[in-house]
Amino acid sequence: MSAGPSPSTSGAATTDVPAAAKVFALVGNPNCGKTTIFNALTGLRQKVGNYPGVTVERKEGTAFGQHGENFRLIDLPGAYSLSARSPDEAVLRDVLLGRRADTPKPDAVICVVDASNPERNLYLATQILELGIPTIIALNMIDVAESRDVVLDAKVLAAKLDAPVIPMQANARVGLIELKMAMTRDDLSASTYRTTIPSELEAALIKHVPALEKWDGETRRSHKWEALYLLGEHDPAHSGLSESERTRYRDARRKLEEGFSGWEETLVATRYDSIHAICKEAITHPHSDQPTLTDRLDSFLLHRFWGWATLLTVMTVLFSLIFSYADMPMGWIESGFEALSGWVRTVMPPGDLRDLITDGVIAGVGGVVIFLPQILILFFFIGLMEDTGYMARIAFIMDRLMSKVGLNGKSFIPLLSSYACAVPGIMAARTIESPKDRLITILVAPLTSCSARLPVYLLMIATLVPSEKVPVLTKVSFMLGLYVLGTLGVFVFAWLFNRFLLRGKSTPMILELPSYKAPTFKAILLHMWERTRIFIRRAGTIILGISILLWFLATYPKHESDDTGTQIEHSFAGRMGKTIEPAIRPLGYNWEMGVSLIASFAAREVFVSAMSVIYNVEDTGDEDLQPLRQRLLAANHHDGRPVFTPLVCLSVMVFYVFAMQCMSTVAVVKRETNSWRWPLFQFVYMTATAYLAALAVYQIGSRLGY
Amino acid sequence: METSSTDWQTWAALAVVAGTAVIFAVRIALRRGKSGSCGTGCGCGAAKPKVK
Numbered sequence: 001m002s003a004g005p006s007p008s009t010s011g012a013a014t015t016d017v018p019a020a021a022k023v024f025a026l027v028g029n030p031n032c033g034k035t036t037i038f039n040a041l042t043g044l045r046q047k048v049g050n051y052p053g054v055t056v057e058r059k060e061g062t063a064f065g066q067h068g069e070n071f072r073l074i075d076l077p078g079a080y081s082l083s084a085r086s087p088d089e090a091v092l093r094d095v096l097l098g099r100r101a102d103t104p105k106p107d108a109v110i111c112v113v114d115a116s117n118p119e120r121n122l123y124l125a126t127q128i129l130e131l132g133i134p135t136i137i138a139l140n141m142i143d144v145a146e147s148r149d150v151v152l153d154a155k156v157l158a159a160k161l162d163a164p165v166i167p168m169q170a171n172a173r174v175g176l177i178e179l180k181m182a183m184t185r186d187d188l189s190a191s192t193y194r195t196t197i198p199s200e201l202e203a204a205l206i207k208h209v210p211a212l213e214k215w216d217g218e219t220r221r222s223h224k225w226e227a228l229y230l231l232g233e234h235d236p237a238h239s240g241l242s243e244s245e246r247t248r249y250r251d252a253r254r255k256l257e258e259g260f261s262g263w264e265e266t267l268v269a270t271r272y273d274s275i276h277a278i279c280k281e282a283i284t285h286p287h288s289d290q291p292t293l294t295d296r297l298d299s300f301l302l303h304r305f306w307g308w309a310t311l312l313t314v315m316t317v318l319f320s321l322i323f324s325y326a327d328m329p330m331g332w333i334e335s336g337f338e339a340l341s342g343w344v345r346t347v348m349p350p351g352d353l354r355d356l357i358t359d360g361v362i363a364g365v366g367g368v369v370i371f372l373p374q375i376l377i378l379f380f381f382i383g384l385m386e387d388t389g390y391m392a393r394i395a396f397i398m399d400r401l402m403s404k405v406g407l408n409g410k411s412f413i414p415l416l417s418s419y420a421c422a423v424p425g426i427m428a429a430r431t432i433e434s435p436k437d438r439l440i441t442i443l444v445a446p447l448t449s450c451s452a453r454l455p456v457y458l459l460m461i462a463t464l465v466p467s468e469k470v471p472v473l474t475k476v477s478f479m480l481g482l483y484v485l486g487t488l489g490v491f492v493f494a495w496l497f498n499r500f501l502l503r504g505k506s507t508p509m510i511l512e513l514p515s516y517k518a519p520t521f522k523a524i525l526l527h528m529w530e531r532t533r534i535f536i537r538r539a540g541t542i543i544l545g546i547s548i549l550l551w552f553l554a555t556y557p558k559h560e561s562d563d564t565g566t567q568i569e570h571s572f573a574g575r576m577g578k579t580i581e582p583a584i585r586p587l588g589y590n591w592e593m594g595v596s597l598i599a600s601f602a603a604r605e606v607f608v609s610a611m612s613v614i615y616n617v618e619d620t621g622d623e624d625l626q627p628l629r630q631r632l633l634a635a636n637h638h639d640g641r642p643v644f645t646p647l648v649c650l651s652v653m654v655f656y657v658f659a660m661q662c663m664s665t666v667a668v669v670k671r672e673t674n675s676w677r678w679p680l681f682q683f684v685y686m687t688a689t690a691y692l693a694a695l696a697v698y699q700i701g702s703r704l705g706y
Numbered sequence: 707m708e709t710s711s712t713d714w715q716t717w718a719a720l721a722v723v724a725g726t727a728v729i730f731a732v733r734i735a736l737r738r739g740k741s742g743s744c745g746t747g748c749g750c751g752a753a754k755p756k757v758k
Contacts, residue, residue: 351715356722545726552723 021070023104024063024183025095027128028112029121030078031514033140036170036523037112037179038075065184066177074106080120082127082229083264088430096131097226108134108188110179115145115152115167116515118283122275129161129191131225136182137165138175144515148292149285156282162191171520195274201267204260231256294515298393307397314390315483318381319476322374329373334627337366356551360613364547367612367628368605369539371455372532378451379531382420383524389516391416396513405491406498411441415490418448420531422665426672436502440494442672443682446665447489447658449482451531452604456656457482459608462629464649478653486657489689538603546606550599550613573614587655587691588648588698590637597655604661647701651694659690 026041028034042061059075076095077088084090091100098105111128113121118139129135137157145152158165164182168175182188197205205228231253256263300306341358348354385391395412402412411432418425425445432438449457461478553573559566568574569591576598577591584594596610608628615631635643660666660683669679 349715352719353715353722356719545730548723548726549730552720 021062021072022107022183023072023074025074025076025106025109026112027076027092027096027109027124028078028138029080029114029124032078032112032114032121033168033170034075034078034112037110037138037140037168038073040170040173040176041180042073063183064180066180067184069184071183072104074103079124081124082225084229093229096128096133097229099226106133108136108183110136110138110183112138112140115139115142116148116150118145118150118152119272119275119279122278123271125161126193126195126271126275127225129163129193130195132190134188134190135163136179136188137161137163138168138170138179139165140168140170140175142167142174143169143172144517151284153282157278160193160278160282162193164188171523195271197270198266201260201263201270204256204263207259292515294389294513297516298513301390301393302396307393311394311397314385315480316476318378319479320472321381322377322479323472323475326373326377330370333366333370333372337362337370341366352555355555356548360547360551361544363612364550364609365539365544367609368455368543369536371458371605371608372535374458375451375454375535376528376532378454379420379528380524383527384519387517387519387524389514392513401491402494405495407437407440407491407494411437411494414441414445415448418445418450421450421452421534422446422448422662423668426665426668429672439673439678440497440502442669443497443678444490444494446660446662446682446686447486447493449486449657450604450662451535452662453482453656455605455608456600457653459611459629459632460649460653463632463644464646466629466633482653482657485654489658493685538605542603543606543609546599546602547609547613550595550610554595554614568614586699587694588645588651588702590643592635592643593652600661602663604656604659607656607661645706647698647706650701651698654697655690655694657690658686658693660686 026034026038038059038061041063061073061075063071063073065071074095076092079089079092081089082093082096084093094100095103096106096109109128111125113125125135125137139152139154139157142152152167154165154167164185166175166178166182168179170176230249260266301310341362344354344357344362348357382391385394395416398412411429414425414428414432416425417428422445425448426442429438429441429445432441457479461475465474465478550573553576554568554571556571559570561567561570569578573595574591577594580594580598581589581591584597589597592611592614595614596607599610600607611632612628615628615635632644633642637643666679666683669682670676673679
């Protein structure tokens with residue numbers, strides 16, 4: 001009986017592989033189902049996206065072959081060609097050519113080809129076959145191709161490409177066993193496929209590019225392609241070449257252009273001619289002129305008027321569901337934390353440790369965790385929109401608007417990711433080729449309303465319009481308004497930066513619109529689980545830590561007075577709050593809010609936990625804990641005026657729409673721009689805008705008598 | 707009885723606070739040590755490719 005894992009099961013999600021394990025690289029165009037195959041082979045959890053550029057980082061995992069063999073699998077960024085136009089495409093090229101010190105050169109490649117769009121996908125596939133690395137073609141989404149009456153003959157394709165071709169439907173695990181069997185094949189060898197380069201161009205290449213001298217020879221084959229791809233390098237900073245080599249390549253390129261004008265276009269056209277010839281024999285499209293279901297849906301969903309109307313309706317429904325369905329689970333969580341706090345009060349004698357646990361830890365962490373159901377509903381719908389293909393349509397609709405303010409259409413993907421969290425959004429900006437567009441996107445991305453703002457918005461909306469008094473639609477309109485305000489901020493500042501700060505040419509967007517498909521609920525649930533994990537981890541680490549420190553600042557030094565109000569006013573937090581009070585008083589804020597503002601410089605949601613800690617410490621001795629929103633509604637100034645008037649709540653929300661308030665974002669902007677200059681600029685412009693906008697709301701509102 | 711309980715609770719609470727502050731300080735110090743990017747300021751965050 002053989003030991004080791006069952007052949008039918010996927011490998012564990014670890015990278016603990018023997019050093020001698022065969023290395024496979026997983027490559028393909030964006031949106032071809034590469035991530036789904038990676039998940040299926042490794043068991044690693046990763047988001048499945050429907051729009052290009054979702055895989056920016058290289059990912060690695062362990063896969064098992066059909067007979068239990070260990071493989072190391074590297075998931076490379078999606079790309080259309082090996083002629084790199086962006087840093088992530090340069091990473092793909094360099095890994096395949098063995099040019100990176102941090103990644104082994106793959107022993108073999110799994111090239112994923114979208115069966116519903118083979119002509120375009122085969123462009124990259126043929127480039128890879130020519131590198132001389134043994135390659136398996138995973139012909140994925142065969143079901144989508146069949147639904148469009150596209151008939152592919154895998155045997156003919158395999159013969160033409162001289163490589164194994166595995167028809168697959170990765171989301172249903174169809175073809176996975178065949179793929180694993182192909183991975184274990186001992187006779188997996190380099191393809192002999194070659195694009196025939198016109199003789200005049202070949203002569204010019206050999207004449208002007210010394211590295212291409214032995215073009216006809218089979219040895220050091222990839223070196224010649226390496227020279228050719230570096231010759232067409234659009235982003236020399238990522239070529240890894242020394243200055244002298246760059247000069248040599250620049251000279252060769254100049255001479256080649258003089259000797260053969262349009263050589264790059266000729267190479268592209270030649271390759272496409274070869275691909276068309278292959279497709280003519282291997283693929284038949286009986287009804288290629290008939291509009292598909294996707295075409296019919298797009299004629300409505302991308303319509304100039306109906307497209308926007310649908311988007312607005314979808315967003316309204318989304319926020320309505322957030323407010324309607326989250327109430328009950330939020331109540332359970334709230335009761336759970338209250339019960340826990342009450343239990344601690346009964347089992348522990350009075351003292352500082354008990355207060356730390358109830359007023360610091362439970363109040364601080366509980367104050368944020370309560371919003372988990374609403375965040376989960378939001379991510380369920382984001383996952384649903386991504387998985388069905390609608391998210392790419394939103395990108396398309398928004399591009400019309402974005403181009404008007406000089407933003408690159410590719411900026412939409414990072415900006416969209418930023419609605420979940422600015423950190424991955426900013427990292428996704430690596431897919432933007434133009435350095436100017438990339439920087440503008442990074443600078444405006446944190447203005448989108450991320451999920452960390454959600455607890456602040458929800459708390460303030462609950463305080464502004466208590467649920468028993470107003471219909472859900474009123475809350476929805478407030479929430480939509482905040483999202484629209486943040487999005488407007490993105491457009492306004494992008495236009496300003498484009499006009500006055502970073503001048504230069506923008507590049508046009510190439511956005512692939514995937515076919516609509518039924519959502520994979522497993523992928524959506526995994527995505528929700530991932531978000532829950534991140535949220536709970538933050539609550540259990542950063543928010544827990546800050547709550548403990550805030551409790552200390554709000555409790556010490558002790559004052560002889562028994563009055564808790566006097567005690568907290570004399571505490572470290574009270575003194576800090578009093579110090580900044582003159583600066584925030586024009587915004588309508590009291591010193592307690594000042595302390596929460598300072599604490600939330602680390603992370604926005606800390607505002608809620610900080611308010612929770614401070615208002616709990618103020619009410620120490622109260623055995624019957626009240627929800628935070630009720631405490632806020634009951635809070636009064638010394639003269640008896642309520643603290644949280646509707647205008648103050650609005651002012652707080654507007655402040656958080658524009659404020660930077662996120663250390664992780666500052667850190668990632670520093671890393672991505674490799675300088676402190678831009679994160680500091682970003683922090684200053686966002687904080688100043690937040691202050692001025694909140695000031696305007698409060699002052700104008702007060703003058704109007706609100 | 708309550709005084710002694712208050713005393714040990716005060717010390718225990720302060721120890722928790724001090725421990726938290728130390729963890730934060732260590733995390734910040736460790737984060738500073740890490741660095742990424744190819745060094746060209748392009749925003750790729752990648753390690754420098756080896757030059758052949």
